[in-house]
Amino acid sequence: MAWTDAAARAALKDVFAAAVASADPRIVLARHLPDPPAGGRVVVVGAGKSAAVMAAAVEAAWPDQALTGLVVTRYGHGHPTSRIEVLEASHPVPDAAGAAAAERLLQAVGGLTEADLVLFLVSGGGSALTTLPAPGLTLDDLMAVNRALLASGATINEMNCIRRHLSAFSGGRLALAAAPARVVTLAISDVPGDDPAAIASGPTVPDPSSFEQARALVAHYRMDLPAAVVAHLAQAAEETPKPGDPRLGEVDYRFIATPRLALEAAAAKARALGLTPLILGDALEGEAREVGKVLAGIALSARAHGHPLPGPCLLLSGGETTVTIGPEVGGPDRGRGGRNGESLLGCAVALAGAPGIWALMGDTDGIDGSEDNAGAICAPDTLARARAAGLDPRAVLGRHDSYSLFQALDDLLVTGPTLTNVNDLRAVLVA
The missing domain is CATH 3.40.1480.10 (MOFRL domain)
Incomplete structure (x- = not known):
């Protein structure tokens, strides 16, 4: 022609x-769901630009299953749900609504048992939407970091290495909060190589990176960061959980859509x-x-x-x-x-x-x-x-x-x- x-x-x-x-959760999510627990609770949590529509897809696939939980998505990216609460927050620059949402997500998975299932729905944007400062840091500190990252020229994987070491939510910390419940993650990947530790900064998977690597990236890109952030990275007081950490249990991570x-x-x-x-x-x-x-x-x-x-x-x-x-x-x-x-x-x-x-x-x-x-x-x-x-x-x-x-x-x-x-x-x- x-x-x-x-x-x-x-x-x-x-x-x-x-x-x-091809990446619409309403079409592709259902076939990746695990079997619901025989007698335990099902708690659905999530973060990302697709979190609300992913939650709706879970509800549609499990119409008779008792569900509780909440997800956070970007302002304007909400979708109607009936059993899973939808919160909205700012992206790409985080705000107080995102920090509050991250705290509520951690609370939602607390106090569970081995009989319970946590279904974590994650997609791109999850890092900014769950920006919860590590102890000693403020939201203003992390907002300044985010602006510096976006202007630095760093790759998304490099950005997330730094974010994980400034967060109370990322780098496996959500999975720690959910233990000993079974955690299954359904992910829409937006990162090169589909690295689970990089998608939304990996809240449910071990973190292979370190404070030392985060400091090296800050130096390499000559980032001008708040003094409290520089001090936090230097102190390296509480490292993220690493591969093999028994507290995380067996990692069940399922991609429902990828580049x-x-x-x-x-x-x-x-x-x-x-x-x-x-x-x-x-x-x-x-x-x-x-x-x-x-x-x-x-x-x-x-x-x-x-x-x-x-x-x-x-x-x-x-x-x-x-x-x-x-x-x-x-x-x-x-x-x-x-x-x-x-x-x-x-x-x-x-x-x-x-x-x-x-x-x-x-x-x-x-x-x-x-x-x-x-x-x-x-x-x-x-x-x-x-x-x-x-x-x-x-x-x-x-x-x-x-x-x-x-x-x-x-x-x-x-x-x-x-x-x-x-x-x-x-x-x-x-x-």
Whole structure:
């Protein structure tokens, strides 16, 4: 078929929708549930952007099972439930509601027995939503840490190493509070490599990292942290539980959705649309604009030489890039936009208007950073239209203002909260 602009854009949106649908808890959660206990209690707790809809899926799968519990999700990401309470808190910057929710989650799993079951529902965003300071620290301290982490350029795994050592909830501490009850975790992964210790900072699994590693990361990224935080990391008074700790019992951790499964669903949709898909990886990391530049290079090679495959094809990748905000960009000079918009603009600049190449990059939770869009779409005429609108794409990229450019071109991808989160999806269509 001839790939018109309209057809290419529609195909990219269909592929993104297929990836999101593959991670919908209402479709995939039930088959991963354990058998309910014969005589004990069932307590459901959870945290993350998908926590509310996951709770609703549990209720639907167990309509006659006695359930108690509560989950915390991001403001605006709630979903109707009847037996499991839903709380809302702030993400990505934590607030007092999240700290209070974390305390209530710990209380909900206290005083249980070996006959009881704790079902922990976890998804991306759980770290910020359960930010409960370790003794001696305040919420303001951890909010300052979170801002420093988001601007540092650290990977999500590195961020969570630091968070676990400043928390009274993460790094296996929820499982400690639930002992000796059986704990089963149902997880939607949003981290590269699907590491359980990194998803929401691992409240129900042992922590393989240490205070020493957390201190090294702070030094490496030259983070300016509150004095109380620096002192807490230096004292290393109470290390997180490590692999083999008998207090945690046998870890039962089940993935119901992952970036890889979402990419496979996207690839299947691409084939149905007449495109040959190539999954480049589910854990691509790095500076967002540089990842975009690399993807542009691969697309240009496919277009010109048929390598790594000829068109019409679709290059797919997942993972989580980072955006490092330099000291020269701040205040009124700092623009709007998340990592997907920045990666896409970096890709568009590198493509330099090459014909026959379109791209979509978006966060599967529907929110790119803290804006109202999931991501955006670029086309062969993106740079020309931007310049016609009085925008300099390179200058816009320099001040991290991708949202404003794609908004001016009416090329934002706006889905609203999808109630799931398997990290970012990047799709480059080569006609």
